[in-house]
Amino acid sequence: MRLRSYMQDYHHSRKRFNQRILCFQIFSFALLFLLFLRLLDLQWLQHEGLLLQAEQNRVNVVPMLATRGELVDRHGVGLAVNHVSYHVYIIPERIPEMEKTLARLADLLGWDERQFAQVKHRLKRARRDRPVLVEDKLPWLRVAPLAARLHHLAGVDVKAGTRRFYPYAQTASHLIGYLSMANAEDVNKGMLPIEKAGRSGLEKTFESRLHGQLGMQQEEVDALGRRVGVLKRTPPVMGEQIQISLDxxxxxxxxxxxxxxxxxxxxxxxxxxxxxxxxxxxxxxxxxxxxxxxxxxWQYWLHDPKRPLLxxxxxxxxxxxxxxxxxxxxxxxxxxxxxxxxxxxxxxxxxxxxxxxxxxxxxxxxxxxxxxxxxxxxxxxxxxxxxxxxxxxxxxxxxxxxxxxxxxxxxxxxxxxxxxxxxxxxxxxxxxxxxxxxxxxxxxxxxxxxxxxxxxxxxxxxxxxxxxxxxxxxxxxxxxxxxxxxxxxxxxxxxxxxxxxxxxxxxxxxxxxxxxxxxxxxxxxxxxxxxxxxxxxxxxxxxxxxxxxxxxxxxxxxxxxxxxxxxxxxxxxxxxxxxxxxxxxxxxxxxxxxxxxxx
Amino acid sequence: MILETIRRMDKVLLLCLLCLAGIGIATLYAALHQGDIGLWQRQNLYWLLGIIIMFGLCFVPLRILALACWPMFLFALLCLVLVPLIGDTQMGAQRWLNLGLFNIQPSELMKWALVLILAQWFASREANSLKNLLPPALMMILPTLLIIKQPDLGTALVLLLAGGVMLMAAGLRWRWFGLGVMVALVSMPLLWLNMHAYQKQRILSFLDPQSDPLGSGYHVIQSAIAIGSGGLFGKGYLQGTQNRLHFLPEQHTDFIFAVLAEEGGLIVSLILFVLYGVLLFQLLSIAERASTRFSSLLCLGITTIFALYMCINIGMVSGLLPVVGVPLPFISYGGSALITLLAALGIAMRVGIESHDRIPWQRPGSPFA
Missing domain, CATH: 3.40.710.10 (DD-peptidase/beta-lactamase superfamily)
Structure with missing residues (x-):
């Protein structure tokens, strides 16, 4: 009788134990299946969208500015020409410590308080994923100290570019005109904020012909924004050289x-x-x-009684x-x-x-x-x-x-x-x-x-x-x-x-x-x-x-x-x-x- | 005797482990091949060490292990108490204890100690009376509180869940279980109030990762992108851009599953799931046919911890669960986690080996206990 009750107890306990293990088994396999469903969701249903995001992560499209076409007079003398100069850009979202990087830049480029404040102001308004021009038109001597330390500064880039120069600025200023950074309207028309557009004179009249075509370089970057390789390159097309009638x-x-x-x-x-x-x-x-x-x-020109801007x-x-x-x-x-x-x-x-x-x-x-x-x-x-x-x-x-x-x-x-x-x-x-x-x-x-x-x-x-x-x-x-x-x-x-x-x-x-x-x-x-x-x-x-x-x-x-x-x-x-x-x-x-x- | 033991080892389980070792080592290489390759080499050493320990434990009778239950539990508890007093602080949390030769993570130790002590306790008791339940409840709650204090929510969660599963197996009535769930739910707001800011942030960003895509939501978003961009067939071994270009956080530890899913795609993820499933199935069948109640509970506890690691890790990496620091078994980098897992597997195999001995299943209070 004791033995029988013992055996009953034994069977009862063992049975319950195995039932519970089965419960656990079912539960854990259900969890595994749930996780598998999630994987199906991510890797199959959401695959395309997430692949695109992965590509956006790693691919950084870097614009390559086209060299602006030159303006020459009827005998070939340059009136609006390009000189080589260096530009410094930063991509805010790729900079781990903005304050530190800016301080370093200020040190290397010799900014004073006011320039520093200007750069900060520009950064505040800029998009975080696009290159922001912080300093341009630098001669090689000034950019060299920065270029040598560039690999320590993630998110900072130096590019060789051209700057416009007007050899006859005083004599032909009104006819030739000038350039300025693309404004909101230009950006709406597809220009990049780092590009320049003709604002007056022939620079404005012939803008579409002088401007040239923007090139693009698709770069592979790592999570810190460092360039790992170049994926695709569309070289920029230089603007047209225009011979104007002026002598x-x-x-x-x-x-x-x-x-x-x-x-x-x-x-x-x-x-x-x-x-x-x-x-x-x-x-x-x-x-x-x-x-x-x-x-x-600008204010001086604007208020000069001789009205030089006219x-x-x-x-x-x-x-x-x-x-x-x-x-x-x-x-x-x-x-x-x-x-x-x-x-x-x-x-x-x-x-x-x-x-x-x-x-x-x-x-x-x-x-x-x-x-x-x-x-x-x-x-x-x-x-x-x-x-x-x-x-x-x-x-x-x-x-x-x-x-x-x-x-x-x-x-x-x-x-x-x-x-x-x-x-x-x-x-x-x-x-x-x-x-x-x-x-x-x-x-x-x-x-x-x-x-x-x-x-x-x-x-x-x-x-x-x-x-x-x-x-x-x-x-x-x-x-x-x-x-x-x-x-x-x-x-x-x-x-x-x-x-x-x-x-x-x-x-x-x-x-x-x-x-x-x-x-x-x-x-x-x-x-x-x-x-x-x-x-x-x-x-x-x-x-x-x-x-x-x-x-x-x-x-x-x-x-x-x-x-x-x-x-x-x-x-x-x-x-x-x-x-x-x-x-x-x-x-x-x-x-x-x-x-x-x-x- | 030795040959007999080897003959009785679970071959399916071993084969499964071999495959997992292969996948784990290969995936870790992919995660580290552009970084610290030394870590990968060290992990291979851990594998070696862990497998030796595993096979060694296959020869240790469970009777002897049962003797170690109380000393081990008390030692782990002592370590946990010592952590806030003399522990090292890493990444804002006190989790490590420096023992001269090596560092140990008392919370890691406590998980296994708890499994052992609960198995021991319920080997001769049914979980059906307050007298039988109160001590194990204390054994669970005391370390849990200490671990929450560290703070290490993930381990605390694993501890509680593993203990809960063992209680259930030991015959806990469903109404008691319901009561436990109620208590847990009621204590949640209390827990929330006592959480650190970063823990709250993790949970909030889990609920809405896009709210702070560059901050705390970053991990979740990037790993979801990695997994999803892998697609059905993956980007190819060593070709994962999210991995290679370091967009993935913690790619060699907690988030290694994203590396595997990105480079291997759904196919390799599925293979991993199948391997885990087989492992789970084998371990549970060992628990089912174990010869003693102690060994059965022990094996179940081990299985539970393994299953919890797996589910929490994959759930977290795929964005179903908030980010808690739990490794992916056999794949993530980490010596202590791997070695303890392999040791636990060795114990489970020993349970399987002993199940063939004709020692009757002990009912609670039997003279054999």
Whole structure:
């Protein structure tokens, strides 16, 4: 009985034990199966996504910047070129201890407090997985200590690259323009934040051609960001080299002749419209933009009363003054005004209602015809001619010759100037139009304003027989004729001869400065009043006027007279008289041009 | 006698172990071949040492082992108490005790000591009365608290679970089991409040690894990427990018499974699972046919610890469980873990060997106990 109970107990206990082991067995195999399901999930269902993540982990796509195309002038002289320099990048997420690394960099590169703060600020805004440019344009000597220790600094990289250099920064700053780091808009268009984009001038105009194509290098990196190998390489494609129409020697000659005065010079090929000179002074040293523009410098330029950032050749319009008399003459000839065939009397002023309109020559020109009125720039003759013509005809003619509209030059922004209409004043108000206003417009004063570029094109059109050309900035391009102006060759001849006599005749307003030149020049002076001539204002007082109230000087024309090649417009802001201030600049250009042709 | 013992060894288990040794050594080489290859060489020495110990233990009668239960448990407990007083601090946790010649991890020792002492206790008792349950409960809870204090949550968890399984096998009523679970659930918030910040962070990042992908979630994300990117057939031996380029954390210790899964794919993972499964099955069948209640419980305890290591490690590496420091049996680098596992396997084999002896299964309180 005891034995039986013992055996029962034994069996009972053993049975329960084995049951529990079975439970445990089932439970642990169920767990194993669960783990296997998880593996199926990861390795089969999620495989593709996780493989992609693994690839992203190890593959670091490093952009390789394309070398920007160079800009050379029509004779191959470099205007925007590339110099070798070194850049330092860091990839924030690959840097284990940012503070330490930055301190080390500061030590090796010799940063001061401010540079250090700038770098920190840049890093704060940057993405953590992209290279951030911390220092660029380093010469080899400065980067060498860092390059030697690079393998100790995970996440820091030095690359050889190029930096833009403008050898003629001061003389051609407005035309060439400058670069700056890609902004948010560029990045949206697919540019990388470390790339640079043209911001103004030709750098901006030809951006797409100069920029080149970004290369990519797929690198294998380890968890610390160290490069282990290169997987794939797409080399960058260098941007196009562009030969522009500018002649830098002419430009320099023009700049020298302006001699520090404020103004603009445009020289154009009369047949092709190629722009040989596009000068605006004062210029700025655009190399500052490349080495990182200081805020003070920018503020200085921005607030300089001489406004160096303004491209006066296309972005500013000024009263054309007497140069506009050519247009008034052309209009009068076209509409057959009686006065074109007659003479009139200049007493030095013209009485009109309650006031007198004055001629620049107080004692008057005596009896003048059109030819003499142009040569000696008689105001009274043109007051009368303008009065006969009326505003609408004058305005129609101005429009024909391209005033009050953009020239279509591939530089932006370009202003169109103003050509007032009888119906509406420039400010847009409808008001009563006075007779005197038409007369003032006829001598290029009052509300009318033109850009030096428009003026040069006007001169070119007179020289080439009425073809209004689009200014070309690239060398060797065929002429683009925007409009064939319907003008009688006979009328043009009258104008041309008068322009020639402005220079050639002893009484011409520009005779003194331009008579002894290798090429025969035809032109027209202009002296634009900044403040209205007071009745009792005489020349001596004019000399004493403060600089900013002095007259603007114009000289426009073309050369050589018989077989025109170039047309030019010279504008000197507050320069004084057109004949004495602006004409010598044209003379210098013609001399330089003739010298180049001779050699 | 010796020949008889060799003849009675579990050949399936040995074959299984041989395969696991091959996979383990190869995987460890893959994990270390670009780093400290010296560690791999040292692990091979551990294998050698461990296998010698294993075979040695096959010849030690279990009776003798039973004598070592109490001394071993008390020694392990003493070490655990000493750890906070004179222990070395590694990675912010006091786990190691320097014994002059070598360092030991008392918590590691305690696991096996607990298995032994529980097997011994329940060899002659049923887990059905408070009198029989209170001492083993103390034996479990005291070391667990000490280990939690270190802090080493993983080992504490293994300790509790292994003890629980042995209690169940020893005949614990289901209602008692339910009570234990209840107590555990109630004590969870208390545990949470007493956890270190990094432990809380681990659990939080387990719940949502993407919340801090570069911080505490990094391990989990990177190992999931490694496993998943391996796909069905793997990237090829020594070709795993996550492994080779050091994106995997702890690639030669706790996260070595990710290396295996990345380079070998689902196929090799499955082979490993099958090997583990066979090992588990063999060990449990040994426990089932063991001749004495003591040896049966002992073998079950050993099996439980092995199964827990395996499940917790793979669960953690594949992102199913929070990150706790538990090695993958036979694969992870680590001398003490490997040698103790092999020693435990030797004891289990001894249980199998003795099961053929005609000593009757002892009921609790029998004269044979």
């Amino acid at each position: 830098i020697d002419l430009q320099k000659a023009a700049s020298r002749a302006l001699a520090g005065r404020t103004g603009a010079v445009v020289v154009m090929d009369v047949h092709t419209g190629e722009v040989l000179v596009l000068l605006s002074q004062p210029g700025i040293d655009t190399n500052h933009f490349i080495s990182g523009l200081e805020m003070e410098q 491209n006066r050749a296309i972005q500013a319009a000024f009263p054309p003054a007497s140069t506009f008399k050519l247009l008034t003459s052309l209009a009068a000839l076209r509409y057959g005004m009686p006065l074109t065939r007659k003479k009139t009397d200049c007493k030095g002023f013209l009485e009109l209602a309650d006031r007198n309109l004055r001629c620049w020559r107080r004692k008057g020109h005596g009896r003048v015809n059109m030819h003499r009125a142009i040569v000696e720039s008689c105001d009274v003759y043109f007051y009368k001619l303008g009065d006969q013509l009326g505003m609408s005809r004058l305005q129609a003619e101005a429009k024909r010759w391209g005033f009050g509209q953009p020239t279509g030059i591939e530089l932006s922004p370009e202003v169109r100037g103003t050509m007032p209409t009888q119906a509406r004043s420039p400010s847009g108000h409808t008001r009563k139009w006075f007779r005197g206003e038409t007369m003032i417009t006829a001598i290029g004063q009052g509300a009318v304003s033109v850009t030096p570029m428009q003026m040069a094109r006007f001169a070119a059109a007179i020289a080439n027989g009425g073809k209004l050309l689009r200014p070309q900035l690239e060398a060797g391009q065929p002429a683009q004729i925007m409009r064939e102006i319907d003008v009688s060759p006979k009328h043009l001849d009258i104008i041309r001869k008068a322009m020639r006599d402005v220079v050639a005749s002893g009484r011409g307003t520009a005779h003194a400065r331009l008579s002894r030149l290798p090429w025969k020049v035809a032109g027209k002076t202009g002296t634009a009043q900044v403040v209205a001539m007071a009745q009792d204002n005489d020349k001596k007082e004019a000399k004493k006027k403060p600089k900013h109230l002095q007259d603007h000087a114009w000289f426009m024309g073309y050369a050589p007279f018989e077989n025109p090649r170039i047309a030019f417009a010279v504008f000197v802001e507050h320069g004084g008289h057109g004949g004495s201030a602006a004409a010598p600049v044209a003379a210098a250009i013609v001399r330089a041009m003739a010298k180049r042709e001779a050699s």
